[in-house]
Amino acid sequence: EGGQRGGRRAEILLAPGDLKTLSLGAQWELFERFSFVQENVEPALLLLDVRARPELQILWTALEARALLVTAALDAAGEDVAQRLRTGGLSPAHFREQWEGLGFTEATGRASTAADDWLEGLLRISRITTGQDRPPFGQVNMASRAQRISDFLSVTSPGQSDTVYDLGCGNGKFAITVAASSAARVKGVEYGQTYVDSARRNGERFALPNLEFIHADVRDVDLSDGTAFYLYFPFWGEVAHAVARTLGDIARARDITVYASGPQLDYGEHFLEQVSQGALRLAPERLAFADVMVLRSAAFA
Ligand SMILES: C[S@@+](CC[C@H](N)C(=O)[O-])C[C@H]1O[C@@H](n2cnc3c(N)ncnc32)[C@H](O)[C@@H]1O
Structure with a gap:
């Protein structure tokens, strides 16, 4: 049978x-x-x-x-x-139109959308990377959904004067897509060597001059030139606490946006702590933050 x-x-x-x-x-x-x-x-x-x-x-x-x-x-x-x-x-605008135009509706029986298939087929990366490509410390890499990347682009409208950080960029689906879809500088930070290698290979294939990958623990990277920060539950506990504090400090000095995808599971609360300390404020368009939390510098409201 x-x-x-x-x-x-x-x-x-x-x-x-x-x-x-x-x-x-x-x-x-x-x-x-x-x-x-x-x-x-x-x-x-x-x-x-x-x-x-x-x-x-x-x-x-x-x-x-x-x-x-x-x-x-x-x-x-x-x-x-x-x-x-x-x-x-x-052009960045046409690239963005190309994948966004395919739509974000899940086909029946499939946990994917036409936009995701197109991006993942282009980059040749599965949405979930496990098995032998997985680095020894064991974190599974889950790539962002195209719809979330699209939402990030419309919420932040990153332009030439922006530097977008993807903190825990995995094999780069988000970072590469944003770099190819906008004029902003994009920096992906990732400590998994296999992921960084794969992300860099794709970056080189497209020769995107505005894209860079930094192989490091996010806590060791100087993030002070960033204007928009993207996170897709990359870390929690101590690391999340340290990163939220760093971004809180940057937010006091400059007008930044933090786009935190999937902030449940403890990592969002470290950013709410920065809200209660007056460094960040919740952006009005995302007051209900079940799936996404958008925060901006409180001092620049
Ligand atoms: C859920 S994946 C997100 C991938 C990517 N941001 C995207 O949206 O397509 C989270 C990534 O964060 C990385 N990561 C976890 N802790 C980290 C740290 N302290 N420094 C750098 N990267 C880290 C993991 O290796 C993993 O690849």
């Missing part, structure tokens, strides 16, 4: 069709499905299955060949966008 189900799934993956006519996001969705199959087939068990049912070998060979074609199509579609970014053929 399991074999039958597997067979049906394979049929869907092998459905004929010109891969080049698929959008980058749709290619990414297929790519992820092939990766799932390939990562979950145990070679030793496959060998046993093939011995029992030789026709499975043909199916498996076809799947592998198809997976290579999907990868090639995705490479080509991604390279096309990368080249237009590198040469200035795709």
Whole structure:
């Protein structure tokens, strides 16, 4: 019965069709499905299955060949966008229009949206990074949703005179997207080496002059040139406390915005402490902060 189900799934993956006519996001969705199959087939068990049912070998060979074609199509579609970014053929405004225009509605049965598929297919990063790509200290990297990135851009409208920090930038979905979608300087801070490497590779691929990654513990970085700070529950406890205090100090000196995504789970309370100490104030458009907390310098109200 399991074999039958597997067979049906394979049929869907092998459905004929010109891969080049698929959008980058749709290619990414297929790519992820092939990766799932390939990562979950145990070679030793496959060998046993093939011995029992030789026709499975043909199916498996076809799947592998198809997976290579999907990868090639995705490479080509991604390279096309990368080249237009590198040469200035795709302006920040058009880049932003491109992914925002795809929409943030979740397809049924999928925890993803067309905008997320497009961005993740371009960057070739899964929304959740675990397994062997995960650094030894064990933190899973969850990339921001496209809708949140879009909300950040409309709340802060970052321009040429802004420096946006992504504190705990992971493999850079947020930082790269914001750098490619605006004229602001963007700095991603991350202490996971694997994540920084992956983020830098993408940054170089697009040759974005306004993007930089800093490999460090956020507590050791001088953040004083920042005008907008983005956090997506990157840390809590002591680290969150130290970062909130640093941002509180900066807020007393300059007009800044702090956009804290997912502030439940203890990390938001360290920012509320800065509110009660008079350094930050909650922005009126986000007084209910179940999902997002937006704070601004209190002194510059
Ligand atoms: C939930 S991910 C967010 C990824 C990214 N900001 C995005 O929205 O796409 C949080 C990241 O924070 C990083 N992180 C946690 N503590 C850190 C610290 N003290 N210094 C630098 N990075 C840290 C983790 O390694 C992880 O990659």
